[in-house]
Amino acid sequence: MxxxxxxxxxxxxxxxxxxxxxxxxxxxxxxxxxxxxxxxxxxxxxxxxxxxxxxxxxxxxxxxxxxxxxxxxxxxxxxxAIIARELALIKVVATPETRGEISTLVEPFRASIVDVGRESVTIQVTGDQQKIEAMIDLLKPYGIKEMARTGVTAFKRGTKKSVLDSPKYSIIS
Missing domain, CATH: 3.30.70.260 (ACT domain)
Structure with missing residues (x-):
């Protein structure tokens, strides 16, 4: 586990x-x-x-x-309850014809193309491990030339109760 x-x-x-x-x-x-x-x-x-x-x-x-x-x-x-994130840089084979397709593909992941070469593009994506894995799976058919992942970093989420919820800070409508 x-x-x-x-x-x-x-x-x-x-x-x-x-x-x-x-x-x-x-x-x-x-x-x-x-x-x-x-x-x-x-x-x-x-x-x-x-x-x-x-x-x-x-x-x-x-x-x-x-x-x-x-x-x-x-x-x-x-x-x-934690916040966990990872960063991945993925260099993908890209011809001038496939660059637009790749750009459209990474958009829903809020990923970005951070480098464009003659025969490749490099994509930066951040998120949880499942998001990173999904991005990698979608990019595999184009040919992944190189990839670097940071590993997970995480910490506990903040409490749901805020300072404004205390009786000292009552909101009057």
């Missing part, structure tokens, strides 16, 4: 290597990993999508991650 795990860590050398080593020792395949700075430049956020066989092993990895000195917080957010 696929699990999405996020970790906030100190932005120091070697942290990613130590953390991925924990997954490797448990024989978990990391399907996707993204790492980047947060609003605080001394802290990084890591998002892992891993395939696991059992919950017990996953619980052990999370406990071991939490014991790491540079790890601030670890959460399995798979079953929570």
């Amino acid at each position: 696929k699990r999405t795990i996020i970790a906030t860590v100190h932005n120091t050398s070697g942290v990613m290597n130590r953390i991925t080593g924990l997954f490797a020792r448990r024989n978990f395949n990391i399907e996707s990993i993204t790492v980047g700075l947060t609003e605080n430049p001394s802290i990084s956020r890591m998002t892992f999508v891993v395939n696991v066989d059992d919950e017990r092993g996953l619980d052990q990895v999370i406990k071991q991650l939490n014991k790491q000195v540079d790890v601030l917080k670890v959460r399995d957010i798979t079953d929570e």
